[in-house]
Amino acid sequence: MTGLPTVSAEHRGAAKEPETPPGSAPAGRTLPGWLRRHRAGTIAGVVVAAALALVIGTQLAPKGDTIPLSVHNAGPAGAKALGQILGRHGVSVRTPDRFDAALEDLRASSSPTLLLYDRNGILGEQQLAALEAAADRVVVVSPRLETLAALGSGIRQAGVVPDAFPVLDPGCSNTDAEAAGQVTGQGGFVYDGGTSCYRAAGTAGMLAVSGDGRLAVLGSTAVLGNDRLDELGNAALAVRMLGASPDLVWYLPTLQDAAGNGSGKTLDDLAPDWARFLGPWLLLVAVAAVVWRGRRQGPLVFEPLPVVVKAVETAEGRARLYQDSRAVDHARDNLRSGLLVRLSARLRMGPGATAEDTAAATARLLGRDIAEVRTLINEHPKTEARLVAWSQALDKLEKEVMTR
Numbered sequence: 001m002t003g004l005p006t007v008s009a010e011h012r013g014a015a016k017e018p019e020t021p022p023g024s025a026p027a028g029r030t031l032p033g034w035l036r037r038h039r040a041g042t043i044a045g046v047v048v049a050a051a052l053a054l055v056i057g058t059q060l061a062p063k064g065d066t067i068p069l070s071v072h073n074a075g076p077a078g079a080k081a082l083g084q085i086l087g088r089h090g091v092s093v094r095t096p097d098r099f100d101a102a103l104e105d106l107r108a109s110s111s112p113t114l115l116l117y118d119r120n121g122i123l124g125e126q127q128l129a130a131l132e133a134a135a136d137r138v139v140v141v142s143p144r145l146e147t148l149a150a151l152g153s154g155i156r157q158a159g160v161v162p163d164a165f166p167v168l169d170p171g172c173s174n175t176d177a178e179a180a181g182q183v184t185g186q187g188g189f190v191y192d193g194g195t196s197c198y199r200a201a202g203t204a205g206m207l208a209v210s211g212d213g214r215l216a217v218l219g220s221t222a223v224l225g226n227d228r229l230d231e232l233g234n235a236a237l238a239v240r241m242l243g244a245s246p247d248l249v250w251y252l253p254t255l256q257d258a259a260g261n262g263s264g265k266t267l268d269d270l271a272p273d274w275a276r277f278l279g280p281w282l283l284l285v286a287v288a289a290v291v292w293r294g295r296r297q298g299p300l301v302f303e304p305l306p307v308v309v310k311a312v313e314t315a316e317g318r319a320r321l322y323q324d325s326r327a328v329d330h331a332r333d334n335l336r337s338g339l340l341v342r343l344s345a346r347l348r349m350g351p352g353a354t355a356e357d358t359a360a361a362t363a364r365l366l367g368r369d370i371a372e373v374r375t376l377i378n379e380h381p382k383t384e385a386r387l388v389a390w391s392q393a394l395d396k397l398e399k400e401v402m403t404r
Contacts, residue, residue: 069117069141069221071095071250076227082238083250091243095250099127102251106134109247117141117221122253125150132215135249139216139241141224142189145330153215155193157330158204159337161185161219165200167232171352172197174209180237184228189219190337192355202344202353204337207237216241328387329380336377339394346401362397365404373397 065072071083071093083093096102106112114135116123121144123131128150132138140147145157161168168185170177177197185198188206194215196205208217218224218241223234242248322331344353347361355377363373376397381387 078226079224081226081229082224086243089243091248093248093250099257102249103134105249111136111245112247112249113137113245115139115250118147118253121146122258137214141218153210155191155208155217158190158192158333161188161200168198168200170197171199176240180233182232183234183237184222184231191217200351202340202358332381335391366400
């Protein structure tokens, strides 16, 4: 047919679409091309993902701190729950982080209550005296021997609460303890002197209040902590002890207090000048020793567990620690509390028995003078030699009771 136009072979080849090289993606189907075509949706997705990550990170981030018995610590060892309860009862809880700030908060109130938990024994005698003078009432939680001695209240540490008494009854005339009822005794310390409450098996009390009522020593952090606050009468005792005044200063001393008052020094201050060269040299020697002997000891040898440690070894080790630190008073308190626990159990006197009751029952059983037995049990040896002789006398007394 002659009426139709003809197209040459060259024009037919030029009219075709350009072919894609083998092994390459088509135009517009690569990742950059897809992002250019969907740039609005991509930007929106990135914004949503960032916002979601921010929300999740904020919710999962730890709240407050991790300091034991801190009102900002929501963990089991913290006291955030108690702080909120006190706030609902109209108590203003102030949490200074330095000694000067705590002293200023106390002096700014007319009748403040101070809660002091110095678990590391940082504060000195002068600092404790200043805090006690500025506060209307002081509640000390699980204090050290040095802290009790500096307070000068006559209250002394007398051991720990036996494991057989996880729950303690008030057993005293203190109004706060009577109103609260039973509290948790597990892991607590007991004290002698003043008005003793929450006694276990004839030992001293986990709560000791001075004669004028201005100082209260509580030997348990579990009563105030988040983990056991809702058990028994823990919350009631805590609120009554700390909520009597509208102003409560919750003070947890830190190492900054020791350094700021010159009573604490760092390792750099204590070390001599030549120690800076000794450190790298010791590190080099340690690395050389590891390279030299590290692979010559052979494989590890596994031993069956548990490992049995003789009781006499642990007792001797603790005695040597007391001897090295010259802790005559601490050793005396432990010996006395252990003797009273064993004697009261032998005499079947019950958990409410006091030291006086145990001494009287022991004297009646042995036919001795009550004053003689009481004087022996309550003696305060001042020297190590007298402590040994006194412990031998206690051991003899216990053996006589056990053989009856």
